[in-house]
Amino acid sequence: MTRKNTVETVMKYVLLVSALTSITIVLMIGIFTLKEGMPAFREIGLGDLLTRTTWRPGQEQYGILAMIVGSGLVTVGAVVLGVPLALGSAIFLAEIAPQKVKAFVKPSIELLAGIPSVVYGLFGMVVLVPLVRKIPAPGNSGYGLLAASVVLAIMILPTIASVSENAIRNVPRSFREGSLAMGATRWETIRKVVLPSARSGILSAVVLGLGRALGETIAMIMVIGNSVVMPAATGGNPLTIFLSRARTLTGNIAVEIAYATGIHANALFATGVVLFVLIMLVNSSARFLISNRSYK
Amino acid sequence: MSEPRMRTESYNLYYGDFQALKDISVDIPENQVTAIIGPSGCGKSTFLRSFNRMNELIPSVRTTGRVLLDGRNIFDLDVVELRKNIGMVFQRPNPFPKSIFDNVAYGPRIHGTRDRDRLAEIVESSIRSAALWDEVKDDLGKSGLSLSGGQQQRLCIARALAVKPEVILMDEPASALDPVATLKIEELITALKKDYTIVIVTHNMQQAARVSDFTAFLLTDEQRAGNLIEFGPTKAIFTTPRDKRTEDYISGRFG
Amino acid sequence: MTAFLCSLGFRRFRQSFAYGVLWTAATVSVAIMLFVVGYVIVRGFSDITLDFFTTSPRGGLSGEGGIYSTIVTTLYLVLVTIVIATPLGVGAAVFLVEYAQHIKSGAIQKLVSVARFGVETLAGVPSIIFGLFGYALFVTALNLGFSIIAAALAGVCLVIPVVIRTTEEALKSVPDSYREGSLSLGASRWETIRKVILPSALPGITTGVILSVGRIVSETAIFYVTLGGSYRTPTSLMSSGRTMALHVYYLAMETRAFDKAMATGAVLVALIVLLNLIINSVSKKLSAE
Numbered sequence: 001m002t003r004k005n006t007v008e009t010v011m012k013y014v015l016l017v018s019a020l021t022s023i024t025i026v027l028m029i030g031i032f033t034l035k036e037g038m039p040a041f042r043e044i045g046l047g048d049l050l051t052r053t054t055w056r057p058g059q060e061q062y063g064i065l066a067m068i069v070g071s072g073l074v075t076v077g078a079v080v081l082g083v084p085l086a087l088g089s090a091i092f093l094a095e096i097a098p099q100k101v102k103a104f105v106k107p108s109i110e111l112l113a114g115i116p117s118v119v120y121g122l123f124g125m126v127v128l129v130p131l132v133r134k135i136p137a138p139g140n141s142g143y144g145l146l147a148a149s150v151v152l153a154i155m156i157l158p159t160i161a162s163v164s165e166n167a168i169r170n171v172p173r174s175f176r177e178g179s180l181a182m183g184a185t186r187w188e189t190i191r192k193v194v195l196p197s198a199r200s201g202i203l204s205a206v207v208l209g210l211g212r213a214l215g216e217t218i219a220m221i222m223v224i225g226n227s228v229v230m231p232a233a234t235g236g237n238p239l240t241i242f243l244s245r246a247r248t249l250t251g252n253i254a255v256e257i258a259y260a261t262g263i264h265a266n267a268l269f270a271t272g273v274v275l276f277v278l279i280m281l282v283n284s285s286a287r288f289l290i291s292n293r294s295y296k
Numbered sequence: 297m298s299e300p301r302m303r304t305e306s307y308n309l310y311y312g313d314f315q316a317l318k319d320i321s322v323d324i325p326e327n328q329v330t331a332i333i334g335p336s337g338c339g340k341s342t343f344l345r346s347f348n349r350m351n352e353l354i355p356s357v358r359t360t361g362r363v364l365l366d367g368r369n370i371f372d373l374d375v376v377e378l379r380k381n382i383g384m385v386f387q388r389p390n391p392f393p394k395s396i397f398d399n400v401a402y403g404p405r406i407h408g409t410r411d412r413d414r415l416a417e418i419v420e421s422s423i424r425s426a427a428l429w430d431e432v433k434d435d436l437g438k439s440g441l442s443l444s445g446g447q448q449q450r451l452c453i454a455r456a457l458a459v460k461p462e463v464i465l466m467d468e469p470a471s472a473l474d475p476v477a478t479l480k481i482e483e484l485i486t487a488l489k490k491d492y493t494i495v496i497v498t499h500n501m502q503q504a505a506r507v508s509d510f511t512a513f514l515l516t517d518e519q520r521a522g523n524l525i526e527f528g529p530t531k532a533i534f535t536t537p538r539d540k541r542t543e544d545y546i547s548g549r550f551g
Numbered sequence: 552m553t554a555f556l557c558s559l560g561f562r563r564f565r566q567s568f569a570y571g572v573l574w575t576a577a578t579v580s581v582a583i584m585l586f587v588v589g590y591v592i593v594r595g596f597s598d599i600t601l602d603f604f605t606t607s608p609r610g611g612l613s614g615e616g617g618i619y620s621t622i623v624t625t626l627y628l629v630l631v632t633i634v635i636a637t638p639l640g641v642g643a644a645v646f647l648v649e650y651a652q653h654i655k656s657g658a659i660q661k662l663v664s665v666a667r668f669g670v671e672t673l674a675g676v677p678s679i680i681f682g683l684f685g686y687a688l689f690v691t692a693l694n695l696g697f698s699i700i701a702a703a704l705a706g707v708c709l710v711i712p713v714v715i716r717t718t719e720e721a722l723k724s725v726p727d728s729y730r731e732g733s734l735s736l737g738a739s740r741w742e743t744i745r746k747v748i749l750p751s752a753l754p755g756i757t758t759g760v761i762l763s764v765g766r767i768v769s770e771t772a773i774f775y776v777t778l779g780g781s782y783r784t785p786t787s788l789m790s791s792g793r794t795m796a797l798h799v800y801y802l803a804m805e806t807r808a809f810d811k812a813m814a815t816g817a818v819l820v821a822l823i824v825l826l827n828l829i830i831n832s833v834s835k836k837l838s839a840e
Contacts, residue, residue, distance in 0.1 A: 110827065118816070
């Protein structure tokens with residue numbers, strides 16, 4: 001029996017150690033990126049790094065504001081295009097889809113989630129960029145925020161759709177029955193009872209999609225043009241800002257890290273820290289929204 | 297009456313701050329069937345699970361008092377050793393998703409029996425003792441989950457017998473079964489008591505009267521803690537209960 | 552007017568309109584999927600021959616040659632990553648589900664909540680951060696260079712939360728009665744886990760592993776900064792290389808060989824579809840039981 005107990009105790013600690021792998025990785029990521037980014041914060045200064053728009057490693061100019069704006073705008077574009085589609089599909093799947101249609105639509109959306117981002121990037125380069133190029137505007141190359149937003153919208157659609165579909169389906173049946181029994185139509189029940197009850201779940205689905213969008217790298221490099229410029233509208237129409245080329249925070253890291261040295265490399269790690277903090281903010285707001293659900 | 301096989305002494309059990317069992321002292325006589333009866337929520341299953349320390353699986357549980365097996369405090373014993381000596385049959389049949397053979401061989405294998413012939417012997421004799429052999433002897437490779445509910449429960453009894461326990465705890469073993477399967481389980485219990493000491497929880501008073509030799513009646517007090525109201529030979533409890541509450545419960549149920 | 556707005560006819564009309572919008576949204580989503588997948592598959596497979604799979608890229612600016620060496624690199628990388636990530640992830644999940652709540656020590660309980668926080672955080676980290684970290688630690692500090700082992704270690708960070716979460720779900724769906732049955736027979740917790748719980752949770756764990764394979768096959772950003780990008784067939788863990796996904800990127804961005812990129816992309820998409828089918832059949836088997 002003692003052998004049995006020894007095995008039991010040993011296994012318990014072996015498993016405890018593996019359970020601590022994740023937090024160890026998180027800590028190491030935190031320490032490494034901070035340690036490598038620190039010289040940049042010290043020498044360039046946090047303020048300059050965050051508020052300057054020029055990024056010229058050759059001339060020791062490291063401002064990432066243009067990239068923050070680029071990441072922000074492309075995310076906004078993706079949310080505006082992707083969220084209505086995702087939510088519409090989610091409500092459709094959870095509430096009104098006939099079984100046979102659902103059996104086709106649901107796996108389709110799941111498949112959309114599995115397609116590698118590099119394939120979306122390629123699709124964007126080959127199909128979307130030439131389309132965007134047809135829009136008559138000065139300096140429009142096709143590569144830029146619009147193409148990137150469309151690609152990103154497609155990429156976050158499945159995440160948002162499946163998480164919010166879950167949230168909608170988890171609304172207790174009794175809520176629906178109560179409303180229908182009072183003579184409300186199916187749609188009135190969905191809009192006035194089901195969706196409000198699922199609101200926090202849907203919100204956290206959107207925030208999850210936001211996190212995904214901010215973190216996407218390869219597809220963005222492929223279609224957004226990668227120029228470090230402050231996106232700006234070209235004509236009188238403010239929407240032409242989306243025809244502007246841009247660079248995302250993620251793209252900045254990926255494109256330059258392999259050949260960067262010295263303070264340049266430090267500045268890229270600092271970019272990573274900024275990205276990490278941004279995404280943590282977005283994700284923790286998601287967690288906050290989810291945990292608040294129980295108070296409703 | 298000989299020395300009791302098991303005994304509890306001033307046994308108390310708490311879920312966090314809530315006391316679920318209060319000051320229970322009972323003797324479980326050897327080679328007899330002892331029934332624990334009482335209304336739902338009186339703690340009879342919790343009490344039963346105290347005999348093989350299954351309550352320890354619930355993190356908030358705390359106990360005081362002693363539970364003895366052959367005069368030794370079970371809290372001083374190795375829990376694995378203890379559970380090897382005390383088999384348990386659950387309310388819902390819970391065969392593993394393995395073959396009938398592997399279900400019964402599971403316990404012996406855990407406890408170190410590797411020899412194939414020896415295992416086959418144990419499996420056959422256990423399934424025979426559980427009165428299941430004739431129904432499954434040609435299908436030992438089939439999944440235990442493919443059997444009917446009553447057969448599954450007898451398989452679980454065979455599984456418990458295979459580790460050669462001294463005591464068998466049964467937690468409402470027939471409550472999920474139909475009347476025919478229930479009758480089989482009851483016959484089996486009566487047959488098993490010459491070799492084993494059996495403690496059975498049941499909500500069915502006729503069943504307690506039919507199968508048990510001794511009966512313990514539990515009831516909740518004002519704080520909703522389970523108290524032992526009366527313990528004695530089943531015949532006495534059912535015909536001449538000493539406590540008014542026992543009489544009320546029994547007559548109320550018998551109508 | 553109000554009377555009209557409240558009339559049953561109008562309410563029915565409003566419902567039909569809303570349903571129309573919802574049907575449109577779902578149709579558009581499916582159409583996007585069909586268009587993306589269809590376009591890539593049709594255009595990509597149009598000029599694929601067997602040679603494409605059996606020859607390696609020849610390098611240079613034309614993007615000539617096939618994808619043999621990238622298939623080898625992908626397999627190699629998937630294998631190394633999964634071999635490291637699976638035991639760690641399954642072990643972590645087993646601890647969190649089967650042991651954590653039974654340990655009374657306050658210090659260990661603190662560790663458990665820290666461990667959970669770690670899993671949640673890791674799941675939300677964008678892959679380029681893993682790339683950055685992998686580049687700094689494995690490629691540079693540990694001096695592994697751009698290599699399969701460095702890339703695999705960075706890949707492990709990506710898939711560990713996937714393995715942990717799916718395994719946790721699988722373990723939670725194993726009925727408690729199995730645990731009670733085994734423990735009541737005198738099995739220790741570890742014996743119960745090894746002989747009853749893990750076998751019952753196996754289909755769920757398999758799903759998690761296949762999901763992880765899919766993530767590694769699809770991932771590009773991490774490997775772009777850790778794997779080096781050599782188009783030669785890898786010979787050891789220290790070899791540089793490029794996965795199929797990475798090959799698509801290089802073909803599109805550096806040589807502008809869109810046809811070859813599309814063909815490689817089509818193979819990738821076909822592979823992902825295949826993995827999805829496997830997962831679906833495993834989970835169907837699960838729900839059938």
